[in-house]
Amino acid sequence: MSRAYLLRRTLIAIPSLLGISIIIFSILAAAPGDPFGQLVTNPNVPPAVIAKLRASLGLNQPIWLRYIHWLVAMLHGEWGFSFASRMDVATLIMQRLSVTIAVLGSAEILAILIAVPVGILAAVRPYSLFDQIASTAAYIGVAMPTFFTGLLLIFLFSVRLHLLPFVFQDHVAGTGLVWLGAEIKQSIMPVAVLALFQGAPLVRFVRSSMLDVIRLDYVTTARAKGIGRRRVILRHVVRNGLIPVVTLVALQLPGVFGGAIITEQIFRVPGMGSLLISALLDNDTPVIMAITFVFAILVIIFNLIADLLYGWLDPRINLR
Amino acid sequence: MNESDLRRLISNVKRGRLSRRGFIQRMAAVGIAAPFANQILSLSGVAMAATPFTYKPTKRGGGGTLKLLWWQAPTLLNPHFATGTKDQDGSRIFYEPLAGWDAEGNLVPQLAAEIPSLENGGVAKDGKSVTWKLKKGVKWHDGQPFTADDVVFNWEYASNPATAAVTSGSYTYNKAIKVDDYTVRVEFNRPTPFWADPFVGALGMLIPKHIFAPFIGAKAHAAPANLKPVGTGPFKFKDFRPGEYVSAVINTDYHEPNKPYFDALEMKGGGDATSAARAVLETGEYDYAWNLQVEWRILQQFEKAGKGAIQLVSSANVEHIQLNNTDPNKVVDGERSSIKTKHPTLTDPAVRKALSLLIDKKAVQDYIYGPEAVATPNYINAPPRDYSKNTHWEFNVAKANEILDKAGYKKGSDGIRAKDGHKLKYVFQTSINGPRQKNQEIVKQACAKAGIAIDIKAIPATVFFSSDLGNPDTYPKFYADLQMYTTGSNVPDPWQWMKSFVSTEAAQKSNNWEGRNITRWNNAEYDKIYAEAGAEMDPIKHTAMLIKLNDLVVDNVAVIPELHRQNVSATAKNLVVHLSGWEDDMWDVASWYRNA
Numbered sequence: 075m076s077r078a079y080l081l082r083r084t085l086i087a088i089p090s091l092l093g094i095s096i097i098i099f100s101i102l103a104a105a106p107g108d109p110f111g112q113l114v115t116n117p118n119v120p121p122a123v124i125a126k127l128r129a130s131l132g133l134n135q136p137i138w139l140r141y142i143h144w145l146v147a148m149l150h151g152e153w154g155f156s157f158a159s160r161m162d163v164a165t166l167i168m169q170r171l172s173v174t175i176a177v178l179g180s181a182e183i184l185a186i187l188i189a190v191p192v193g194i195l196a197a198v199r200p201y202s203l204f205d206q207i208a209s210t211a212a213y214i215g216v217a218m219p220t221f222f223t224g225l226l227l228i229f230l231f232s233v234r235l236h237l238l239p240f241v242f243q244d245h246v247a248g249t250g251l252v253w254l255g256a257e258i259k260q261s262i263m264p265v266a267v268l269a270l271f272q273g274a275p276l277v278r279f280v281r282s283s284m285l286d287v288i289r290l291d292y293v294t295t296a297r298a299k300g301i302g303r304r305r306v307i308l309r310h311v312v313r314n315g316l317i318p319v320v321t322l323v324a325l326q327l328p329g330v331f332g333g334a335i336i337t338e339q340i341f342r343v344p345g346m347g348s349l350l351i352s353a354l355l356d357n358d359t360p361v362i363m364a365i366t367f368v369f370a371i372l373v374i375i376f377n378l379i380a381d382l383l384y385g386w387l388d389p390r391i392n393l394r
Numbered sequence: 395m396n397e398s399d400l401r402r403l404i405s406n407v408k409r410g411r412l413s414r415r416g417f418i419q420r421m422a423a424v425g426i427a428a429p430f431a432n433q434i435l436s437l438s439g440v441a442m443a444a445t446p447f448t449y450k451p452t453k454r455g456g457g458g459t460l461k462l463l464w465w466q467a468p469t470l471l472n473p474h475f476a477t478g479t480k481d482q483d484g485s486r487i488f489y490e491p492l493a494g495w496d497a498e499g500n501l502v503p504q505l506a507a508e509i510p511s512l513e514n515g516g517v518a519k520d521g522k523s524v525t526w527k528l529k530k531g532v533k534w535h536d537g538q539p540f541t542a543d544d545v546v547f548n549w550e551y552a553s554n555p556a557t558a559a560v561t562s563g564s565y566t567y568n569k570a571i572k573v574d575d576y577t578v579r580v581e582f583n584r585p586t587p588f589w590a591d592p593f594v595g596a597l598g599m600l601i602p603k604h605i606f607a608p609f610i611g612a613k614a615h616a617a618p619a620n621l622k623p624v625g626t627g628p629f630k631f632k633d634f635r636p637g638e639y640v641s642a643v644i645n646t647d648y649h650e651p652n653k654p655y656f657d658a659l660e661m662k663g664g665g666d667a668t669s670a671a672r673a674v675l676e677t678g679e680y681d682y683a684w685n686l687q688v689e690w691r692i693l694q695q696f697e698k699a700g701k702g703a704i705q706l707v708s709s710a711n712v713e714h715i716q717l718n719n720t721d722p723n724k725v726v727d728g729e730r731s732s733i734k735t736k737h738p739t740l741t742d743p744a745v746r747k748a749l750s751l752l753i754d755k756k757a758v759q760d761y762i763y764g765p766e767a768v769a770t771p772n773y774i775n776a777p778p779r780d781y782s783k784n785t786h787w788e789f790n791v792a793k794a795n796e797i798l799d800k801a802g803y804k805k806g807s808d809g810i811r812a813k814d815g816h817k818l819k820y821v822f823q824t825s826i827n828g829p830r831q832k833n834q835e836i837v838k839q840a841c842a843k844a845g846i847a848i849d850i851k852a853i854p855a856t857v858f859f860s861s862d863l864g865n866p867d868t869y870p871k872f873y874a875d876l877q878m879y880t881t882g883s884n885v886p887d888p889w890q891w892m893k894s895f896v897s898t899e900a901a902q903k904s905n906n907w908e909g910r911n912i913t914r915w916n917n918a919e920y921d922k923i924y925a926e927a928g929a930e931m932d933p934i935k936h937t938a939m940l941i942k943l944n945d946l947v948v949d950n951v952a953v954i955p956e957l958h959r960q961n962v963s964a965t966a967k968n969l970v971v972h973l974s975g976w977e978d979d980m981w982d983v984a985s986w987y988r989n990a
Contacts, residue, residue: 108860110477120563121908130558158469159636160615169635232677241463241662241673241680244639342664344638352637356469
């Protein structure tokens with residue numbers, strides 16, 4: 075791994091990002107509807123007014139010109155203004171980012187904390203009762219989409235048991251422990267849904283990766299030398315077995331943002347996902363562009379991180 | 395009861411020969427409901443009775459936080475740029491117009507001291523001006539006084555083309571003039587029976603001059619106050635995150651005594667209508683949920699939990715089926731459904747009549763919408779004074795068959811009727827929406843029994859309701875034989891809205907399909923009465939004309955009105971709300987309170 079490699083990868087990212095932005099922009103431009111769609115059916119708003127509004131946002135210009143305007147602004151570090159709220163898009167995103175990171179972060183941590191030990195234990199005793207249960211649970215987790223688990227939890231814990239609120243509040247009343255308690259209470263369901271979504275495939279992956287390593291000769295050798303079972307697993311197997319898992323987690327992270335969109339919508343978590351959905355409903359192009367672009371950058375960065383990590387963890391891999 | 399009888403009775407009330415109550419009783423005897431009778435009296439200049447809504451709290455504040463759930467949250471808080479009801483609702487927490495509309499379509503003063511009328515001299519006899527007296531002692535949230543300058547400023551702001559305000563339609567053909575610090579005159583450039591449009595209702599909310607004056611015209615979008623309102627309303631701005639959250643605290647200087655009851659207000663956004671209904675009705679997490687277009691049986695199920703109640707408010711909206719007068723299958727000058735063509739079968743009165751007999755409105759109401767929508771024969775369903783009693787509807791397959799037989803439409807081997815080579819085979823389009831597709835199915839089945847074949851087409855709502863010139867599937871283009879959607883007047887005078895049948899308004903390529911007449915219906919009598927009604931200052935004649943316009947539309951089957959829709963919302967059990975179908979839900983949030 076070298077500086078040249080890093081530089082080359084960063085340079086390659088530029089045309090990819092340009093391509094992504096062109097594709098997203100043209101899809102949005104080709105999609106039906108505009109920010110003033112709601113006004114069209116309103117008999118009190120004359121069509122001339124709507125035309126004026128469209129003109130004031132530059133919607134009458136040709137697509138390529140609009141794209142160039144957007145690109146030039148972007149290169150100057152300006153994200154543009156939201157059509158719907160006439161607000162700086164960067165501010166709008168910053169308002170939402172913290173919540174998304176908090177919810178996603180805790181879900182990811184929870185997923186790793188549960189999935190890695192479960193995966194290891196399942197691999198240590200393959201086809202045991204524990205493995206069967208863990209695998210079944212993981213399959214169910216992989217098979218169930220977030221909107222389904224979300225509704226299931228709401229039905230169980232909010233509607234039937236009246237234990238948890240299902241509307242995520244932006245500002246929880248109270249201070250200190252009361253506030254913390256309420257925050258945790260309202261976060262349980264969205265975090266659990268996302269943790270299951272992320273953790274289930276992780277369990278499967280950790281298990282199979284561990285099984286690959288556990289069969290290798292050096293493990294048998296270590297055992298033959300008389301090292302304790304626990305020590306062999308933790309010092310020798312896990313170390314090598316988790317290398318691909320680290321990559322997986324890094325690659326999974328941007329995808330998790332996508333999974334969070336639906337979860338945020340179900341629980342009304344005021345994060346990036348719900349911002350994206352409301353922007354889509356309002357045909358708010360600058361906001362949609364900005365969010366999808368942020369996702370695209372995240373994918374590219376995390377891909378790079380995954381590659382670098384891989385090389386660092388496993389010196390046999392040579393990055394050129 | 396005809397017009398002259400009515401006038402005699404009204405003049406008796408005016409001269410004191412007949413009591414108000416006596417008048418209402420007599421009207422009831424001939425089948426006219428009390429609100430309607432009240433309406434006639436107030437329109438004729440007999441003082442309005444107090445609105446039935448009673449506000450119980452005897453002191454300001456003390457009600458805690460009011461938690462509102464808007465499944466689509468406001469994206470900005472300037473009423474002049476409100477692109478949907480969500481933005482109007484958000485703005486109305488902070489801003490007020492001179493007057494609002496209550497559920498019966500009566501004007502209620504908000505920032506006005508009194509409602510102008512012909513009698514108090516506020517409304518000019520020629521209908522070319524109206525003079526508003528403003529309430530004195532009203533303060534903006536920052537302590538500045540509210541005066542006529544603010545009102546005139548709003549006219550300047552909204553009528554300036556560079557501002558590109560959504561409200562500009564209400565400030566285009568008129569001019570606001572300051573008479574003194576607390577009097578404003580609105581001058582119209584032609585007699586205007588419906589003078590209560592500028593500065594009234596959701597489009598009439600007033601913003602302060604001292605905050606917005608530097609941001610008039612093209613700079614309007616940059617005003618910081620677009621996101622941080624300073625109004626006169628019952629609540630002061632605290633926090634706003636677009637599309638997500640609005641919070642407000644009590645305005646202790648509010649100009650109405652003992653109002654508001656709540657100390658703070660939160661409007662939370664996001665999610666969907668069904669789960670919003672659930673959060674109020676079933677789990678009780680929120681106090682109020684807005685705009686619940688949810689299937690009735692689901693709402694009822696939620697209501698059984700006992701945490702809240704469903705609220706229905708009559709709106710002016712009518713779900714109706716339009717019949718194309720032009721031919722959607724012929725291309726003339728690059729345009730389908732051109733007004734130069736004639737629909738081969740749908741222009742035949744017999745076919746129209748038959749189709750109107752094949753719509754089982756009752757079934758649609760019972761099986762799809764429940765009390766959220768009521769079967770109606772009329773296109774104009776509200777306000778009650780404009781509801782025609784001359785019309786009726788029926789569902790009668792046998793009669794439809796008989797009419798078609800008589801008109802010479804014979805069934806072919808495929809069971810579809812035809813005449814002169816033209817088959818009764820129609821494309822019936824609407825937006826994608828669960829209830830609408832079920833509704834299409836009901837129509838299709840009934841039509842099949844009469845030898846009319848219906849091809850159902852469902853178009854994504856974002857396409858169907860857009861003004862996208864490049865897309866053939868928008869409702870103004872109407873490149874189909876039949877189409878269905880909901881429309882309604884936003885103000886309690888449907889005249890403006892009834893423009894949608896005026897022949898010169900036909901939507902076509904030359905006007906970018908911006909014309910309001912989507913069916914391209916053409917009726918000289920209608921055009922004439924419509925023009926006359928637009929200048930008719932006598933409220934009773936004006937109403938009579940509107941009813942006539944409705945009857946022309948219904949009798950000629952220009953469209954088939956199907957259901958009169960209601961606005962649906964949900965409230966917590968003890969919450970008392972004041973809603974109106976002519977207003978946004980927040981129009982009188984100052985009067986909301988909780989029963990102990």
